[in-house]
Amino acid sequence: MKIEFELNGQKVSVDVEPTMRLLDVLREHFGLIGVKEGCGEGECGSCTVLLDGKAVPSCLVPVGMVMGRRVMTIEGYRKTKKFKVLLDAFAEAGAVQCGFCTPGIIMAVESLLSENPHPTDEEIRRGLSGNLCRCTGYNMIVNAVKLAAQKGAGLW
Amino acid sequence: MVNAYRPSTIDEALRIRNETKALPLAGGTDLMVRYKNWAGLPPKFSQPVMFVAHLHELKGIEVEGDELIIRSATTLTELLKDGRVPEVLKLAVKEMASPLVRNIATIGGNICNASPAGDTLPPLYALDAKVVLRSVEGERTVPIEDFITGPGQTVLKENEILCEIRIPMDEFDSIFYRKVGTRRANALSKVSFVGLKNLQGDRIDDIRIAFGAVAPTVVRSRDAEKMLKGIKIDEIEQIYPSIEAKYAELIRPIDDQRSTAEYRKIVSLRLLRFFLLGKAD
Ligand SMILES: Cc1cc2nc3c(=O)[nH]c(=O)nc-3n(C[C@H](O)[C@H](O)[C@H](O)COP(=O)(O)OP(=O)(O)OC[C@H]3O[C@@H](n4cnc5c(N)ncnc54)[C@H](O)[C@@H]3O)c2cc1C
Ligand code: FES
Ligand code: FES
Numbered sequence: 001m002k003i004e005f006e007l008n009g010q011k012v013s014v015d016v017e018p019t020m021r022l023l024d025v026l027r028e029h030f031g032l033i034g035v036k037e038g039c040g041e042g043e044c045g046s047c048t049v050l051l052d053g054k055a056v057p058s059c060l061v062p063v064g065m066v067m068g069r070r071v072m073t074i075e076g077y078r079k080t081k082k083f084k085v086l087l088d089a090f091a092e093a094g095a096v097q098c099g100f101c102t103p104g105i106i107m108a109v110e111s112l113l114s115e116n117p118h119p120t121d122e123e124i125r126r127g128l129s130g131n132l133c134r135c136t137g138y139n140m141i142v143n144a145v146k147l148a149a150q151k152g153a154g155l156w
Numbered sequence: 157m158v159n160a161y162r163p164s165t166i167d168e169a170l171r172i173r174n175e176t177k178a179l180p181l182a183g184g185t186d187l188m189v190r191y192k193n194w195a196g197l198p199p200k201f202s203q204p205v206m207f208v209a210h211l212h213e214l215k216g217i218e219v220e221g222d223e224l225i226i227r228s229a230t231t232l233t234e235l236l237k238d239g240r241v242p243e244v245l246k247l248a249v250k251e252m253a254s255p256l257v258r259n260i261a262t263i264g265g266n267i268c269n270a271s272p273a274g275d276t277l278p279p280l281y282a283l284d285a286k287v288v289l290r291s292v293e294g295e296r297t298v299p300i301e302d303f304i305t306g307p308g309q310t311v312l313k314e315n316e317i318l319c320e321i322r323i324p325m326d327e328f329d330s331i332f333y334r335k336v337g338t339r340r341a342n343a344l345s346k347v348s349f350v351g352l353k354n355l356q357g358d359r360i361d362d363i364r365i366a367f368g369a370v371a372p373t374v375v376r377s378r379d380a381e382k383m384l385k386g387i388k389i390d391e392i393e394q395i396y397p398s399i400e401a402k403y404a405e406l407i408r409p410i411d412d413q414r415s416t417a418e419y420r421k422i423v424s425l426r427l428l429r430f431f432l433l434g435k436a437d
Pocket of ligand 1: 041042043179180181182183184185186187188189208228229251252253254257260261262263264265266267268269273274275276312316317318319342343344345
């Protein structure tokens with residue numbers, strides 16, 4: 001099946017088995033390896049991408065489902081102003097260690113802030129509850145999000 | 157063999173379903189895990205699948221007369237955002253999966269999956285929800301407790317699609333929901349409990365109680381509810397032992413990796429006691 005969608009702002013088309021996971025199509029067909037596979041079962045969030053602006057686990061999304069929709073990965077998001085704010089905030093708060101979870105967390109944070117530009121600690125924790133991090137212990141990530149919400153006020 | 161269909165209207169979907177028995181795939185959050193394959197390979201579906209979540213006839217929430225209609229492919233995130241969705245259903249949905257999964261998982265998928273731990277089910281049972289099933293032959297409306305017949309078992313026919321969930325718009329003075337799981341996110345229920353109550357003065361006018369994950373299907377006892385209706389709040393204590401006995405008979409949990417049968421039973425009855433008597437022991 002030919003599947004057309006918007007990927008990181010550009011119209012693309014692939015001819016693959018429509019039940020293939022979006023995760024595999026992004027990594028293998030488009031070389032977007034910022035999208036990571038952790039659990040492959042929707043539990044860890046390392047494969048998170050934005051689908052029409054909302055964070056979803058791409059390991060659970062068959063590519064046939066994204067027909068005509070907008071997909072954004074960390075590679076596309078990097079070019080935005082908001083990313084720059086998040087990058088600085090994550091660096092300042094020490095919220096990145098091995099970095100495996102980071103692309104997924106950044107996408108989940110974008111989804112969270114676009115819904116709720118000034119989240120409380122509790123809202124940040126709930127908003128990121130589908131993203132696991134083995135290194136940071138989460139406090140630094142929560143601080144990074146608060147910092148970004150403050151410094152990037154008006155962007156979200 | 158064609159492995160996947162992507163109909164553009166519900167009529168086309170019903171035709172395809174009738175001809176090929178293709179498996180409806182809504183959010184895919186149950187199916188993609190169930191048929192998971194090695195990375196890079198398509199999932200191991202044993203029959204053709206049909207995408208349905210994009211069909212606009214299956215999207216959205218609407219009021220018709222005194223019923224709320226939730227179309228089957230409405231996502232859990234969309235349910236949380238709608239002011240007309242009953243509070244008790246929202247309380248349950250808020251604790252399901254994670255925000256990521258809720259952005260794609262649908263209410264119709266949770267119902268058709270018919271897991272004993274399906275978290276929308278206890279609220280839907282307590283709210284007297286009905287499901288509307290369509291096929292090329294027509295439409296039928298079935299109460300939720302008749303739709304689900306066992307773990308993973310429903311009366312959905314091979315040519316039918318679940319299109320709507322219909323919920324009477326009753327209001328309740330007292331709404332109680334508890335999900336007991338191992339952690340806040342991405343944990344399936346060990347036990348869940350729904351209690352709804354309306355008082356008239358100090359008498360119980362309406363009461364609904366449902367338990368999830370403690371039997372093959374959701375436990376709701378119309379008998380016990382009938383015994384409670386019309387009595388005074390301070391009379392509950394006197395009949396409580398016989399009420400508890402009724403539920404104790406119906407609560408038949410299993411041991412599994414999430415919990416033990418004994419734990420589930422004790423917690424369920426404590427929740428019941430707490431809801432009815434305002435104390436846990
Ligand atoms: C990490 C994770 C955490 C989870 N946590 C929870 C939780 O806390 N509580 C919980 O209850 N569930 C949980 N789930 C399970 C799942 O997310 C829910 O059951 C979800 O609502 C399923 O909806 P879906 O649209 O993704 O279903 P799908 O996977 O698309 O479908 C599920 C079943 O329903 C059938 N179906 C779907 N739509 C229709 C239709 N319109 N007509 C006929 N048949 C249909 C499919 O054929 C399939 O058999 C979790 C899943 C994951 C991956
Ligand atoms: S790889 Fe998708 S959620 Fe873990
Ligand atoms: S920084 Fe290592 S997993 Fe999060």
